[in-house]
Amino acid sequence: xxLRKGVDRSYDVLVGRRILSHLHEEIQRSGAFSSYAVVTxxxxxxxxxxxxxxxxxxxxxDTELLTVPAGEAAKSVTTVVELCQQLVVRGFDRQxxxxxxxxxxxxxxxxxxxxIYLRGIRYIQIPTTILAQVDSAIGxxxxxxxxxxxxxxxxxxxxxxxxxxxxxxxxxxxxARRDGLAEVIKTALIGDPELFALLGREGxxxxxxxxxxxxxxxxxxxxxxxxxxxxxxxxxxxxxILNFGHTLGHAVEAASNYMITHGQAVAIGMGVxxxxxxxxxxxxxxxxxxxxxxxxxxGLPTEIPPDLDLGSLLAALExxxxxxxxxxxxxxxxxxxxPVIHPIRLGExxxxxxxxxxx
Amino acid sequence: xxLRKGVDRSYDVLVGRRILSHLHEEIQRSGAFSSYAVVTxxxxxxxxxxxxxxxxxxxxxDTELLTVPAGEAAKSVTTVVELCQQLVVRGFDRQxxxxxxxxxxxxxxxxxxxxIYLRGIRYIQIPTTILAQVDSAIGxxxxxxxxxxxxxxxxxxxxxxxxxxxxxxxxxxxxARRDGLAEVIKTALIGDPELFALLGREGxxxxxxxxxxxxxxxxxxxxxxxxxxxxxxxxxxxxxILNFGHTLGHAVEAASNYMITHGQAVAIGMGVxxxxxxxxxxxxxxxxxxxxxxxxxxGLPTEIPPDLDLGSLLAALExxxxxxxxxxxxxxxxxxxxPVIHPIRLGExxxxxxxxxxx
Numbered sequence: 229x230x231l232r233k234g235v236d237r238s239y240d241v242l243v244g245r246r247i248l249s250h251l252h253e254e255i256q257r258s259g260a261f262s263s264y265a266v267v268t269x270x271x272x273x274x275x276x277x278x279x280x281x282x283x284x285x286x287x288x289x290d291t292e293l294l295t296v297p298a299g300e301a302a303k304s305v306t307t308v309v310e311l312c313q314q315l316v317v318r319g320f321d322r323q324x325x326x327x328x329x330x331x332x333x334x335x336x337x338x339x340x341x342x343x344i345y346l347r348g349i350r351y352i353q354i355p356t357t358i359l360a361q362v363d364s365a366i367g368x369x370x371x372x373x374x375x376x377x378x379x380x381x382x383x384x385x386x387x388x389x390x391x392x393x394x395x396x397x398x399x400x401x402x403x404a405r406r407d408g409l410a411e412v413i414k415t416a417l418i419g420d421p422e423l424f425a426l427l428g429r430e431g432x433x434x435x436x437x438x439x440x441x442x443x444x445x446x447x448x449x450x451x452x453x454x455x456x457x458x459x460x461x462x463x464x465x466x467x468x469i470l471n472f473g474h475t476l477g478h479a480v481e482a483a484s485n486y487m488i489t490h491g492q493a494v495a496i497g498m499g500v501x502x503x504x505x506x507x508x509x510x511x512x513x514x515x516x517x518x519x520x521x522x523x524x525x526x527g528l529p530t531e532i533p534p535d536l537d538l539g540s541l542l543a544a545l546e547x548x549x550x551x552x553x554x555x556x557x558x559x560x561x562x563x564x565x566x567p568v569i570h571p572i573r574l575g576e577x578x579x580x581x582x583x584x585x586x587x
Numbered sequence: 588x589x590l591r592k593g594v595d596r597s598y599d600v601l602v603g604r605r606i607l608s609h610l611h612e613e614i615q616r617s618g619a620f621s622s623y624a625v626v627t628x629x630x631x632x633x634x635x636x637x638x639x640x641x642x643x644x645x646x647x648x649d650t651e652l653l654t655v656p657a658g659e660a661a662k663s664v665t666t667v668v669e670l671c672q673q674l675v676v677r678g679f680d681r682q683x684x685x686x687x688x689x690x691x692x693x694x695x696x697x698x699x700x701x702x703i704y705l706r707g708i709r710y711i712q713i714p715t716t717i718l719a720q721v722d723s724a725i726g727x728x729x730x731x732x733x734x735x736x737x738x739x740x741x742x743x744x745x746x747x748x749x750x751x752x753x754x755x756x757x758x759x760x761x762x763a764r765r766d767g768l769a770e771v772i773k774t775a776l777i778g779d780p781e782l783f784a785l786l787g788r789e790g791x792x793x794x795x796x797x798x799x800x801x802x803x804x805x806x807x808x809x810x811x812x813x814x815x816x817x818x819x820x821x822x823x824x825x826x827x828i829l830n831f832g833h834t835l836g837h838a839v840e841a842a843s844n845y846m847i848t849h850g851q852a853v854a855i856g857m858g859v860x861x862x863x864x865x866x867x868x869x870x871x872x873x874x875x876x877x878x879x880x881x882x883x884x885x886g887l888p889t890e891i892p893p894d895l896d897l898g899s900l901l902a903a904l905e906x907x908x909x910x911x912x913x914x915x916x917x918x919x920x921x922x923x924x925x926p927v928i929h930p931i932r933l934g935e936x937x938x939x940x941x942x943x944x945x946x
Contacts, residue, residue, distance in 0.1 A: 309733070313735065377675060
């Protein structure tokens with residue numbers, strides 16, 4: 229699967245079991261490098277990063293192993309600067325290569341460091357969660373949080389390569405699997421009706437670590453993401469469809485003080501978007517119900533929790549960096565696989581949400 | 588003068604007296620913006636930024652006026668993050684425009700902030716020193732220092748527009764004029780023999796605030812820089828010729844603990860490069876002497892100060908992020924206007940410098 233964006237921006241997204249055992253060949257094929265660093269977090273280090281470092285060493289690729297703190301709180305400028313300072317100390321230059329091994333947070337930190345270190349060096353994404361494999365590792369969006377909001381600083385910086393190995397997901401905790409499936413379901417809903425049908429047949433079985441369809445699902449979900457971002461690298465138009473469930477989802481996350489996970493919040497956002505799609509863009513009743521029950525079957529919510537403060541939710545929505553002049557561009561569906569950008573005034577959105585929450 | 592780099596990266600570099608009085612028209616022509624900030628430093632604020640803010644206000648463009656500390660020490664991640672936090676507080680979004688009003692430091696800080704705020708917003712460069720007008724404001728290189736070295740973090744982020752108004756230079760201190768002339772002379776030597784001839788005719792008169800040729804000189808110097816960077820945005824090949832005098836110059840600056848200014852250091856670097864060009868790339872004696880005496884006439888040095896520690900100088904050279912595998916790509920001249928990239932092993936360079944300093 230190749231993501232193309234002009235001649236200089238094409239790169240491969242490789243998905244498959246045991247694909248990591250080919251990493252050294254992919255690195256050698258990608259160019260000449262002066263030095264290598266595997267960057268990971270404390271949790272992923274013993275599970276994936278250390279074995280990977282040994283594997284690369286057996287193929288004559290010597291890597292430094294650098295660790296950033298685990299968790300969303302680490303997604304700060306401070307972490308990025310500290311990582312860059314470690315690169316300086318180790319003499320990393322413009323020909324060095326970084327390998328980001330971890331979930332979305334590690335990918336964001338390493339991608340942003342690679343974007344700004346010496347005005348940009350090359351990096352490879354090796355995502356270790358479903359969420360990162362099908363979503364955040366693909367597309368070159370990198371960023372960190374400021375105290376006043378998430379992802380406020382960042383850069384578009386495309387990786388040299390993305391390697392998604394389903395074998396790495398065996399140790400993933402149940403909630404992280406659920407969170408990842410929220411993105412997989414989103415991808416199916418906006419861009420792949422066949423994937424949606426496959427997911428529907430599996431239902432709760434998708435949570436099974438040994439699910440035989442996992443590889444197929446990841447391949448198809450990555451393909452949708454690649455297709456969308458290669459047509460629109462900078463999120464000006466088409467890429468907005470990836471925000472299905474996310475506009476409200478981000479606000480739900482923020483209003484809950486991040487007690488609700490990203491996957492749960494996106495699931496809630498999709499639940500509301502599916503209901504809005506029934507009302508406003510003609511989504512069929514059976515399709516909407518299918519989608520809602522699939523989300524519930526994998527253990528994710530589809531309704532805004534009644535104890536969530538609507539004022540905080542709307543305040544968070546208004547702060548969304550994609551909302552301009554009081555108009556929120558909501559992604560809805562006309563049918564499965566057919567997203568529609570639907571502009572809603574914030575006032576109208578407020579009334580709809582109030583009505584829904586007071587039912 | 589238009590800098591072209593693909594369809595999306597072309598922008599104007601406008602040079603001329605009173606060009607600033609057309610800024611509002613240029614802004615209106617450039618697109619629709621949701622909000623504006625003039626970002627400057629404490630020194631430039633009363634001299635240029637406040638009058639500019641009033642001027643824009645008289646044309647119905649309301650700007651926030653934000654100040655960063657003056658001086659190289661301000662070129663830090665901390666300053667950039669604080670600036671971005673001010674933008675968040677003021678509700679700046681992806682459609683906002685920043686105007687960088689100041690010297691190279693302000694341009695670097697604002698350019699980098701524009702590169703990473705919300706993954707990139709638009710900005711205009713309004714350089715207020717000769718150095719920034721003919722060099723740093725053009726080409727999209729932005730960056731900040733780390734404690735361990737200069738410009739270690741940054742991004743290539745092209746401005747929407749660069750406006751160079753010679754009228755802004757009236758209040759420039761003498762040393763800053765000299766520093767700027769070092770870059771002007773460099774530009775002439777690598778790319779414009781006619782400009783070199785013009786500079787030679789003026790000599791020390793170039794330091795005169797009312798020099799009638801200043802506008803012509805700035806136009807020609809900017810044209811050379813535009814020509815080079817539009818052919819090579821990311822410094823992979825041709826753009827390296829801009830480093831004439833700079834490879835050694837940066838090391839001289841660092842070895843002097845920045846007691847020697849950038850312009851003086853570049854002048855010294857050019858002095859050594861001219862002598863190397865005599866020895867290694869066939870530069871004629873008369874041409875070299877012409878160039879050396881021009882540099883001296885504007886009050887700049889051409890020799891490494893005898894009290895500079897050669898060990899520190901060589902250590903600084905070895906840390907240069909452009910030096911790979913012990914080979915230093917020195918820019919030399921075969922004649923005026925004809926730069927040649929000359930690879931020198933660091934060991935050979937060390938012996939040449941030792942011989943020169945022990946004379």
